[in-house]
Amino acid sequence: MLxxxxxxxxxxxxxxxxxxxxxxxxxxxxxxxxxxGIPEKAWDAWEEPFRVSxxxxxxxxxxxxxxxxAVSQALVRSGTYEKLDPGHVAASHLxxxxxxxxxxxxxxxxxxxxxFAPTPRWRSLGVFGMLDETRHTQLDLRFSxxxxxxxxxFDWAQKAFHTNEWGVLAxxxxxxxxxxxxxxxxxxxxxxxxxxxxxxxxxxxxxAADAMAAGDINxxxxxxxxxxxxxxxxxxxxxxxxxxxxxxxxxxxxxLDVAFWRxxxxxxxxxxxxxxxxxPVDQRKMSFKExxxxxxxxxxxxxxxxxxxxxxxxWDRFLLSLENGHHAMHLGTWFWRPTLFWKPNAGVSKAERExxxxxxxxxxxxxxxxxxxxxxxxxxxxxxxxxxxTLPSLCNLTQLPLGSxxxxxxxxxxxxxxxxxxxxxxxxxxxxxxxxxPERYAGHRxxxxxxxxxxIQPMSLEGGLLWMGxxxxxxxxxxxxxxxxxxxxxxxxxxxxxxxxxxxxxx
Amino acid sequence: MTNVSAPRPRSRxxxxxxxxxxxxxxxxxxxxxxxxxxxTAGSPALELGPDVNGNVWLREHRDGMRFVVPSWDxxxxxxxxxxxxxxxxxxxxxxxxxxxxxxxxxxxxxxxxPGGALDVLAVALAPCRFLGHGLxxxxxxxxxxxxxxxxxxxxxxxxxxxxxxxxxxxxxxTQLARAxxxxxxxxxxxxxxxxxxxxxxxxxxxELALVEYDWDRxxxxxxxxxxxxxxxxxxxxLAHRLGAAGATLDALVLENLAKDARRSQRxxxxxxxxxxxxxxxxxxxxxxxxxxxxxxxxxxxADGARLFAADEDDVARVRASVTQDWAGLVTDAGLRLPDA
Numbered sequence: 001m002l003x004x005x006x007x008x009x010x011x012x013x014x015x016x017x018x019x020x021x022x023x024x025x026x027x028x029x030x031x032x033x034x035x036x037g038i039p040e041k042a043w044d045a046w047e048e049p050f051r052v053s054x055x056x057x058x059x060x061x062x063x064x065x066x067x068x069x070a071v072s073q074a075l076v077r078s079g080t081y082e083k084l085d086p087g088h089v090a091a092s093h094l095x096x097x098x099x100x101x102x103x104x105x106x107x108x109x110x111x112x113x114x115x116f117a118p119t120p121r122w123r124s125l126g127v128f129g130m131l132d133e134t135r136h137t138q139l140d141l142r143f144s145x146x147x148x149x150x151x152x153x154f155d156w157a158q159k160a161f162h163t164n165e166w167g168v169l170a171x172x173x174x175x176x177x178x179x180x181x182x183x184x185x186x187x188x189x190x191x192x193x194x195x196x197x198x199x200x201x202x203x204x205x206x207x208a209a210d211a212m213a214a215g216d217i218n219x220x221x222x223x224x225x226x227x228x229x230x231x232x233x234x235x236x237x238x239x240x241x242x243x244x245x246x247x248x249x250x251x252x253x254x255x256l257d258v259a260f261w262r263x264x265x266x267x268x269x270x271x272x273x274x275x276x277x278x279x280p281v282d283q284r285k286m287s288f289k290e291x292x293x294x295x296x297x298x299x300x301x302x303x304x305x306x307x308x309x310x311x312x313x314x315w316d317r318f319l320l321s322l323e324n325g326h327h328a329m330h331l332g333t334w335f336w337r338p339t340l341f342w343k344p345n346a347g348v349s350k351a352e353r354e355x356x357x358x359x360x361x362x363x364x365x366x367x368x369x370x371x372x373x374x375x376x377x378x379x380x381x382x383x384x385x386x387x388x389x390t391l392p393s394l395c396n397l398t399q400l401p402l403g404s405x406x407x408x409x410x411x412x413x414x415x416x417x418x419x420x421x422x423x424x425x426x427x428x429x430x431x432x433x434x435x436x437x438p439e440r441y442a443g444h445r446x447x448x449x450x451x452x453x454x455x456i457q458p459m460s461l462e463g464g465l466l467w468m469g470x471x472x473x474x475x476x477x478x479x480x481x482x483x484x485x486x487x488x489x490x491x492x493x494x495x496x497x498x499x500x501x502x503x504x505x506x507x
Numbered sequence: 508m509t510n511v512s513a514p515r516p517r518s519r520x521x522x523x524x525x526x527x528x529x530x531x532x533x534x535x536x537x538x539x540x541x542x543x544x545x546x547t548a549g550s551p552a553l554e555l556g557p558d559v560n561g562n563v564w565l566r567e568h569r570d571g572m573r574f575v576v577p578s579w580d581x582x583x584x585x586x587x588x589x590x591x592x593x594x595x596x597x598x599x600x601x602x603x604x605x606x607x608x609x610x611x612x613x614x615x616x617x618x619x620x621p622g623g624a625l626d627v628l629a630v631a632l633a634p635c636r637f638l639g640h641g642l643x644x645x646x647x648x649x650x651x652x653x654x655x656x657x658x659x660x661x662x663x664x665x666x667x668x669x670x671x672x673x674x675x676x677x678x679x680x681t682q683l684a685r686a687x688x689x690x691x692x693x694x695x696x697x698x699x700x701x702x703x704x705x706x707x708x709x710x711x712x713x714e715l716a717l718v719e720y721d722w723d724r725x726x727x728x729x730x731x732x733x734x735x736x737x738x739x740x741x742x743x744x745l746a747h748r749l750g751a752a753g754a755t756l757d758a759l760v761l762e763n764l765a766k767d768a769r770r771s772q773r774x775x776x777x778x779x780x781x782x783x784x785x786x787x788x789x790x791x792x793x794x795x796x797x798x799x800x801x802x803x804x805x806x807x808x809a810d811g812a813r814l815f816a817a818d819e820d821d822v823a824r825v826r827a828s829v830t831q832d833w834a835g836l837v838t839d840a841g842l843r844l845p846d847a
Contacts, residue, residue, distance in 0.1 A: 002612050003681055011693055012677035015640035017701055021714040031560050054671045055605065058598040065591045104544045104656065107663060114647035114666060120640060127643065127670040130650070130663050135590045138540040145539050149520035158524045161546035169554055172546070176553035181561030443556020473519050 032116035034185030043119035049235035075218040088214040091274035093342035097156035100140035106133040109179040132229040163469030170399035190259035193237030213283035257312040272326020277347030287359040328404040340476030366407035379489040395426035537587035544656035572723035575786035579655035611756040617686035624754040631815040634696040641713035643669035652722040668767035708806035727796035730775035738768035779840035805847035
């Protein structure tokens with residue numbers, strides 16, 4: 001009699017055995033399983049959130065691969081890329097440079113689960129995770145390689161994580177931690193549940209929608225196809241959370257609270273500017289905040305409630321950061337644009353500001369005034385005032401600039417001394433994360449630590465750029481060459497009536 | 508910014524990844540999709556403090572290895588498997604197996620299995636799902652510490668092959684349990700794997716290999732000993748025996764799974780040869796590790812042959828054939844299999 005999957009599945013996961021020749025604690029060490037303090041029998045309650053057979057997997061994935069490849073080849077040939085808005089294109093440079101290697105890191109994380117997860121059910125699902133993440137890596141690489149002839153910035157899909165570019169180092173620091181150093185249980189909380197099930201929706205749903213609206217069908221199609229895999233394997237976190245809630249709910253609360261804050265800060269950097277500034281204003285589907293609230297925040301609150309967990313203590317601070325953090329990161333990245341491998345769009349033309357005011361009622365007061373200074377400097381030809389002379393101070397937890405978590409009205413320093421060394425943080429929340437487990441974070445040296453330590457030579461911005469691997473052909477500059485500032489120059493001229501000779505940068 | 512005419516980005520495009528350097532030829536699709544993706548070659552390996560869990564593990568178990576290899580990314584999987592080619596190849600393989608299952612089911616194959624075949628299926632085939640899971644864990648470990656994405660990616664596909672094997676065996680075991688209730692299909696495999704004396708050397712080999720955490724030693728243990736021994740014995744030799752005993756369906760299924768094993772063996776041989784050729788001192792290191800693991804492999808072959816061989820002559824034949832093929836693989840790798 002031919003069988004359905006459920007007929008044989010139970011047997012396929014009945015593959016654990018009692019080890020006789022080696023100690024179980026050596027074969028499944030707690031530093032990788034994360035199962036310390038959880039009774040071995042507890043893992044019998046770990047039920048797969050989805051079932052998939054190898055047979056169905058290879059059939060379905062083969063079809064998906066053929067589909068994406070066919071669309072991609074047709075679009076690359078038709079020259080669609082060359083017709084895209086350059087502001088939008090920066091979003092795909094940023095995505096490929098900061099995400100492609102993370103996909104590959106995820107192969108290794110899934111592999112760790114495949115080897116060390118405390119139940120064979122999870123270990124076997126890890127295999128599909130390994131395959132999925134291999135797919136995403138290779139999709140990103142193929143996409144980027146196909147476009148190399150149009151733009152050398154796509155080289156960074158492959159190259160970024162071999163450089164010291166500061167933004168990439170921030171991404172690497174976070175994912176090296178929660179994917180490659182964390183035990184399986186924590187990786188499931190931080191990566192599967194928080195990042196993959198939550199935050200990556202911003203990349204793979206929101207950016208996909210924006211990309212489609214911008215006419216970038218190739219990239220949109222790739223993101224959407226990746227999302228179909230993520231939506232499946234991200235569910236790995238739920239049964240693990242279930243087990244933790246039975247045996248160590250405090251650990252679940254802490255792991256999720258830490259991961260949520262760190263993810264929120266990172267995605268403010270990776271996706272916030274792309275959604276609210278790089279995507280052409282008439283093509284934006286939702287603001288970053290709107291998308292976060294609908295897809296990430298509500299969703300996270302629901303998970304916490306469903307599993308009997310409390311909202312993080314810092315919830316009010318998070319909501320304040322949601323209003324501001326990505327605007328701060330955008331202003332910061334635009335100002336430090338020579339340290340980027342993509343060309344950011346300032347995104348503050350009058351029409352764009354109107355959109356920003358509507359979406360963020362506090363934007364003008366918190367950010368508009370700062371952009372006004374930039375605009376005045378640009379229009380007065382004082383370009384040196386719009387560019388950095390040195391590197392920003394960085395948070396010892398998030399690796400993001402100090403002052404970038406909230407608005408210009410919230411710049412109180414957050415510092416502590418640990419083992420004789422001074423640590424600085426972008427927020428009280430980041431400081432709290434550090435204090436939970438100082439040994440985990442204290443040994444790391446930020447870009448600024450290395451700069452002060454003399455590792456970056458010459459000790460100047462130029463030396464920093466060299467150290468970061470930024471070459472002239474990819475180094476960031478304003479994508480529209482400051483053309484957006486002209487409409488403000490015209491305004492000043494009209495009002496003052498005497499400023500006709502003010503030079504406009506980029507001309 | 509749609510109300511201004513934007514300058515086009517300057518086009519100074521590249522033909523391929525700049526990090527290929529001067530390759531002197533167009534890279535293959537496999538190379539484009541696999542090259543240079545290990546980002547942990549620095550010191551510390553991870554962008555974290557030097558004493559965190561991940562960095563300590565890599566330092567102790569990967570970076571302390573005795574293989575001297577100037578450029579790990581010079582390795583190539585002989586089959587050049589990419590994700591796309593893997594799922595396509597395996598979909599074809601699974602379609603073939605699906606066809607076998609349907610055809611033999613229609614012919615009433617399981618009900619007609621002779622008693623001798625059923626014994627072999629219960630004792631030797633069905634418990635292999637535990638072995639398969641062990642090989643899956645071992646393969647995943649080879650992947651996660653691999654110093655090159657070319658090595659790691661081949662190990663990823665090898666890991667996935669093991670899940671294919673486990674699920675195929677679960678399918679067949681369930682079918683056999685339904686066709687022949689009372690013979691222990693689906694219920695007796697764990698006891699066989701843990702207690703049948705003929706399984707024990709192989710189980711011991713798997714368990715010991717699980718805790719061989721130093722990556723250079725783990726590669727030798729998994730790729731040159733455990734995996735080839737297990738596959739030559741319980742795919743190739745067992746398929747032959749099942750065919751002779753009248754279990755035609757399982758013989759054909761195992762022959763198909765053995766194609767995955769053959770790919771793994773090509774990878775193992777290529778990897779060992781690559782290491783041997785990378786530095787004159789490596790061969791002795793590989794040989795030393797192999798010498799340490801080979802006796803356990805020989806024991807696994809010697810006892811494992813008794814799981815399914817028809818008689819004493821057959822035991823000798825299975826042992827000789829598996830050992831010969833294993834030795835051939837080791838020789839291809841540029842090493843020598845020590846005698847039993």
